[in-house]
Amino acid sequence: MxxxxxxxxxxxxxxxxxxxxxxxxxxxxxxxxxxxxxxxxxxxxxxxxxxxxxxxxxxxxxxxxxxxxxxxxxxxxxxxxxxxxxxxxxxxxxxxxxxxxxxxxxxxxxxxxxxxxxxxxxxxxxxxxxxxxxxxxxxxxxxxxxxxxxxxxxxxxxxxxxxxxxxxxxxxxxxxxxxxxxxELIFYKKKLLITAGPTYEPIDPVRFIGNHSSGKMGFEIAKAAEKLGAEVTLVSGPTCQKLSHYSSIKRIDVMSSEEMYQKVTEHYQSTDIVIMAAAVADYRPETVSKTKIKKNEESFSLPLLKNKDILLELGKTKSNQFLVGFALETNNEEENALTKLNKKNLNMIVLNSLQDKGAGFSYDTNKITILDNKGGIEYFDLQTKEKVAENILKSIHERIKT
Structure with missing residues (x-):
């Protein structure tokens, strides 16, 4: 664009x-x-x-x-x-x-x-x-x-x-x-790495473990960052979101959590700001069947292994990057978000609650709270995800300046 x-x-x-x-x-x-x-x-x-x-x-x-x-x-x-x-x-x-x-x-x-x-x-x-x-x-x-x-x-x-x-x-x-x-733009020559969408963890050739993330929030952040002069790399899980008119955004499509981890770490060290908006699966099947699993049994068990915590790994190796995570919570929202922020060595975390009407997956709107590692907190009313993206980036810019 x-x-x-x-x-x-x-x-x-x-x-x-x-x-x-x-x-x-x-x-x-x-x-x-x-x-x-x-x-x-x-x-x-x-x-x-x-x-x-x-x-x-x-x-x-x-x-x-x-x-x-x-x-x-x-x-x-x-x-x-x-x-x-x-x-x-x-x-x-x-x-x-x-x-x-x-x-x-x-x-x-x-x-x-x-x-x-x-x-x-x-x-x-x-x-x-x-x-x-x-x-x-x-x-x-x-x-x-x-x-x-x-x-x-x-x-x-x-x-x-x-x-x-x-x-x-x-x-x-x-x-x-x-x-x-x-x-004149606030992110001129800044390199931003953004993740978006879900990850799909394969069970067999036709089935997977996934979630309801549409990727819209991450894509809106990528678009807003490009408008503000940033060089944007967007690593996206499976989504129908498009980047029409935003040809300068480098889009990398991935499927699984491991693929997302590999692509994110590949670009991490050369990035100024990292915004992890993807809803990455926490677990994957222990084994993946090469053929479609038949429904022969009355019950079916699927052993799962824990995926790498991409955000935690990035926090461990953080040098000069400004690292932003997302927290989607259903209870004790701020407490859980602060725990995640501190545990994963984040600079800032964006909290959404599934208790808020019009917020979370699949909506065109979102309601967020922003918390940072210096004790700062900002509350925002329900807004379009386009406006939410602008507010997230402005909040990052204010914290980078100080």
């Missing part, structure tokens, strides 16, 4: 030859799940048509303060405040000069001057124009104000010269903006 998904972008297009690239830029923003509002300077119409950009953005393109046919006012203040980010591309020498000197002789510039959010600008001009001291001074003024420069490329220019001044390619602009946003 892109960190731009759901973001509102105002794209200001000015009158330079590089404006022809903005059709691809709009398309890329739309593919990232953005809402794109295009504003063009009057001279930009010489290089690309509003119809093209309107078709791609699925919104009317604005140029004038008032619409000629209806007289309707295009409110530059509302346009600016509506956006999460403003992107000026191409930013010509003329427009850069006006931005730096706070001129507002068209709708695009008036919108820029009304912006309170982050502004990115991608210069596009000939080599000597870009190197001109006054242009460089204007760029520095904009950067000092807080606007973000998307550096131009070196290459063939419209004049036929070779050099710096060519606007960054649309893909480069998108990558630059996404990387900038990621750096």
């Amino acid at each position: 892109s960190v731009l998904e759901g973001k509102k972008i105002v794209l200001i297009i000015t009158g330079g030859i590089a404006a022809y690239k903005t059709a691809s830029l709009v398309r890329l923003f739309m593919k990232r799940g953005c809402e794109v509002q295009v504003i063009m300077t009057p001279k930009a119409h010489n290089f690309i048509t509003p119809l093209t950009l309107s078709t791609l953005s699925k919104k009317p393109v604005y140029t004038q303060f008032f619409e000629g046919n209806t007289g309707e006012w295009n409110n530059h203040v509302d346009l600016a405040l509506h956006a999460d980010y403003l992107v000026v591309a191409p930013a010509t020498s003329n427009t850069l000069s006006k931005m730096a000197s706070a001129e507002a002789d068209n709708l695009a510039l008036a919108t820029y001057l009304s912006a309170k959010n982050t502004v990115f600008f991608a210069p596009a001009m000939d080599l000597d124009m870009y190197k001109n001291p006054y242009n460089q001074e204007n760029i520095k003024k904009l950067q000092q104000k807080g606007d973000i420069l998307i550096p131009p490329n070196k290459g063939e220019l419209a004049s036929g010269l070779e050099g710096e001044g060519r606007m960054a390619e649309p893909e480069e602009i998108l990558d630059f903006i996404e990387n900038y946003i990621r750096k």
Whole structure:
């Protein structure tokens, strides 16, 4: 999933030859799940048509303060405040000069001057124009104000010269903006290892020991962590949960407790934060039949062996990892959760109670209590698992900071 998904972008297009690239830029923003509002300077119409950009953005393109046919006012203040980010591309020498000197002789510039959010600008001009001291001074003024420069490329220019001044390619602009946003996220460059779902312990080729875990909680945590900039590895037992639009999450599917143990320990030492949300089976059959067991007897005994306690093993070898466990309890909830936290050397534990309506397996909601190894405790009301995931990650972040 892109960190731009759901973001509102105002794209200001000015009158330079590089404006022809903005059709691809709009398309890329739309593919990232953005809402794109295009504003063009009057001279930009010489290089690309509003119809093209309107078709791609699925919104009317604005140029004038008032619409000629209806007289309707295009409110530059509302346009600016509506956006999460403003992107000026191409930013010509003329427009850069006006931005730096706070001129507002068209709708695009008036919108820029009304912006309170982050502004990115991608210069596009000939080599000597870009190197001109006054242009460089204007760029520095904009950067000092807080606007973000998307550096131009070196290459063939419209004049036929070779050099710096060519606007960054649309893909480069998108990558630059996404990387900038990621750096502002609370888990930027943090590696998170998350487990989810049940484990199935085979009895014979068609039967297994399992539980009712849907995996939804673990998957929501993985999605929320990715949105917050983390590098996420998700080890999941059998589940129908999907990760559509979250292609950067590394998903590893396993079946049994032993398989989960192997994959978790394989990634453990290189991980910053480990969140063990899976419902791992405590026992497995002592022997697994290679053929389907027939129901010949009136009663049937199945000897069980204890599985490795993955969380306990991780706690024993913990170095710098922040280790989070889950406790699903039916009685003496907080007492049992604290015992588990201390016994397994956890930093934090997330407690759910099967006594709470709407919490536990198979629900889209959950009600949690968070306890930590410093005596801290937080209570949360019943919420969607998406919101619960956000709260868990924010709680982890607060504890890592201190």
